Every structure is written in structure tokens, then in C-alpha cells.
Amino acid sequence: MRQFHKLSIARLEHETADSVRLSLAVPAELQAKFFFQPGQHLPVQATIGGKLTRRTYSICSVPGQWPMEIGIRVQPGGKFSEFVANELKAGDLLEVMPPFGQFHASIDPGNARIYLGFAAGSGITPILSIVRALLEGEPKSRFLLFYGNRRLRTTMFVDDLYALKNRFPERLQLYFLFSQEDQEFPIFDGRLDQEKTEALCDTFLRGLAPDQAFICGPDTMIESVRAALQQYGLRDEEVHTERYGAPRQKAAPVDVRRVAADAEATQVTVIMDGHEKTFSMTSQHGNIVDAAAAQGIELPYSCKGGVCATCRTWVREGEVRMDANYGLEPWEIDKGYVLACQSHPASRKLVLDYDKT
Numbered sequence: 243m244r245q246f247h248k249l250s251i252a253r254l255e256h257e258t259a260d261s262v263r264l265s266l267a268v269p270a271e272l273q274a275k276f277f278f279q280p281g282q283h284l285p286v287q288a289t290i291g292g293k294l295t296r297r298t299y300s301i302c303s304v305p306g307q308w309p310m311e312i313g314i315r316v317q318p319g320g321k322f323s324e325f326v327a328n329e330l331k332a333g334d335l336l337e338v339m340p341p342f343g344q345f346h347a348s349i350d351p352g353n354a355r356i357y358l359g360f361a362a363g364s365g366i367t368p369i370l371s372i373v374r375a376l377l378e379g380e381p382k383s384r385f386l387l388f389y390g391n392r393r394l395r396t397t398m399f400v401d402d403l404y405a406l407k408n409r410f411p412e413r414l415q416l417y418f419l420f421s422q423e424d425q426e427f428p429i430f431d432g433r434l435d436q437e438k439t440e441a442l443c444d445t446f447l448r449g450l451a452p453d454q455a456f457i458c459g460p461d462t463m464i465e466s467v468r469a470a471l472q473q474y475g476l477r478d479e480e481v482h483t484e485r486y487g488a489p490r491q492k493a494a495p496v497d498v499r500r501v502a503a504d505a506e507a508t509q510v511t512v513i514m515d516g517h518e519k520t521f522s523m524t525s526q527h528g529n530i531v532d533a534a535a536a537q538g539i540e541l542p543y544s545c546k547g548g549v550c551a552t553c554r555t556w557v558r559e560g561e562v563r564m565d566a567n568y569g570l571e572p573w574e575i576d577k578g579y580v581l582a583c584q585s586h587p588a589s590r591k592l593v594l595d596y597d598k599t
């Protein structure tokens with residue numbers, strides 16, 4: 243069952259003036275549950291101002307390292323991030339759900355690959371875990387990391403990255419870009435847009451053929467970098483992306499299945515950890531997560547905005563309509579995965595399998 247566990251805060255350090263690194267102690271009996279792939283994230287929840295509030299944060303440590311660490315950018319007015327930065331301290335308990343997420347690297351010691359990484363701002367958090375795990379776990383692979391920020395003093399994990407560069411000087415190429423601070427070479431000034439990505443790849447790939455790329459940042463940056471990478475021989479499935487923040491423009495609804503035009507009740511069965519629960523809902527009940535909660539069935543969710551994919555599930559039987567999708571890749575849609583927080587039944591019977599990965 244994907245449920246929240248109370249974990250103790252081992253350390254809380256300010257990474258920059260506007261970001262923190264939170265270390266969570268995971269007791270031995272929970273370590274198997276909290277095992278993760280580099281790049282995955284954690285839903286966390288706390289009651290703030292009397293209201294249960296959830297967020298999802300990426301893990302910046304590597305698998306097998308305890309306590310596990312997450313990186314949090316503290317947004318001005320950000321309810322959860324300000325709560326963490328200003329009110330929590332070592333020894334406090336935080337409710338945390340086990341890690342998950344499709345944005346991750348699979349380590350194979352036999353690989354001899356060229357990896358590219360593009361991170362904007364706090365998008366470095368999962369990428370840091372990925373770079374470190376790949377360099378440690380694949381002795382013949384190389385990584386070129388391009389990391390964009392406004393300026394050096396707001397750049398997260400600078401020391402960790404330089405330490406990695408010192409450990410793997412031959413296999414890690416590390417490039418910082420700043421949009422509000424001039425650097426010695428103009429190629430490192432500005433943002434990671436399509437033109438800049440092409441210039442960086444032309445300059446630093448020098449004929450190398452990349453095998454995979456990992457991109458983490460806001461929506462517009464991801465699409466720009468992805469568009470640029472198409473020229474360097476990377477197929478869609480070799481470009482892994484993770485968005486943070488809300489999309490700038492609301493996307494048109496994504497119809498993964500034909501929309502049912504009636505309000506008759508649907509029997510929804512959810513399969514989780516091998517157990518089945520069934521409830522009834524109509525198109526008037528809103529999304530599947532809310533309809534289940536109204537009947538006492540807690541399904542996983544965090545953002546409820548179609549971004550974090552905490553609510554990802556697989557349609558084993560039946561049809562749904564999704565309002566929006568910013569968290570699933572096209573191949574996941576093709577295979578029948580949906581975001582339950584954005585989904586409404588479009589058939590009389592619906593079976594959702596949360597165990598299918």
C-alpha cells in the first residue's frame with residue numbers, strides 16, 4: 243500500500259539563501275520500502291495552518307545512502323517550502339510516502355554510454371542523484387551536464403557537483419550557465435533554450451553520439467532542449483524528462499479514451515498491493531481520486547494538477563477521459579497509463595491497476 247510513514251528529520255541545512263537540503267532518517271525496517279531509483283521523488287505531507295498540504299520533492303542522494311536527502315527550493319509565499327525552511331528542525335517528524343516516478347536512470351555496470359543532462363534551477367535535484375549513480379555504477383560511461391541558473395549564489399549543490407568532478411575528472415564534464423551573471427565565455431551566458439542547447443552540443447559533443455539525455459526544469463525549457471536534441475540522434479524514448487512547477491499554459495484536454503456522454507454510475511475497481519476495492523461514481527463526482535476519497539478510499543496523489551504523476555495508474559479494463567496531462571510521456575499514454583487526479587470514467591466498468599509498473 244502506498245501510504246505515508248513518519249520519518250525523522252536527521253538534518254536540515256540551507257543549501258543556498260533560498261533552498262534547503264533535508265535529510266530523512268529511514269529506519270532499517272522501512273529501508274526496503276524506501277529503496278529508490280536515482281531520479282525518483284517523494285511525496286511529503288504536513289498539516290499547515292490546519293490544512294493537510296502535500297508536495298512532491300526529488301531525491302538528491304543515491305540509492306543505498308541513508309539518510310536519504312531531498313532538495314527544496316524555498317519559493318516566496320510557498321506554503322510548504324516556507325514551512326520546511328522556517329519551522330522544521332532536526333528531530334521533527336515529516337510524513338513521507340515511499341519514492342516512485344518514471345524519471346530515473348537504470349544502472350548497468352557493463353554500459354559504456356554517453357549521457358547528457360540539462361537542469362534548470364532546482365531541476366538539478368534529481369539530476370544530481372542520476373549523475374552520481376551513473377558515474378559510480380557505470381565505470382565506462384561519461385556524463386556531460388549543463389546546469390542553468392540565474393546566478394552562482396542561488397545555484398544549488400555547487401559543492402556536491404565540484405566534488406563529483408574531482409572524483410571523476412575524466413568522465414564528468416560540468417558546465418554552469420547563468421542568465422543574470424556574465425561569465426568569461428559567452429556560450430555560458432543565458433538560458434537553456436533551443437538555440438543555446440544546439441550551441442552547447444555543437445561545441446562540447448565534438449562528434450560524440452549521446453545515448454540518453456535527462457532533462458529537468460520548467461515546461462518551456464524541457465520542450466526547447468528536447469527539440470534541440472532531436473538533431474543529435476536521440477529518439478523520444480532516450481530523452482527522459484521531469485517537469486517542475488505548473489505549466490505556463492493550460493494544455494488542451496487529452497482524450498486517452500472516447501468520452502462517455504452520460505452520467506450513469508461506473509463501477510470503479512482499484513487494485514493496489516494485490517488487494518481490490520470497488521466503489522461507484524458518476525461523471526458528476528469529479529475526478530477519480532476525489533470520488534474515491536469521498537467514499538473512504540485513499541488513492542495516491544500529491545499535486546492534483548496533472549504534473550507530479552503521483553496518481554499514475556494503469557487502465558486494466560474500461561475507459562477514462564483525462565482533463566490534462568503534464569506528467570506522463572507519450573509512451574505511457576499509449577500503454578494505457580493515466581493520471582487518476584485528472585481522470586473521469588468513460589465506461590460503465592473501470593479497473594485501475596496501481597501495481598502495474
Ligand code: FES
Binds near residue numbers: 546547553554582
Ligand atoms: S496528483 Fe500530481 S499528477 Fe495527479
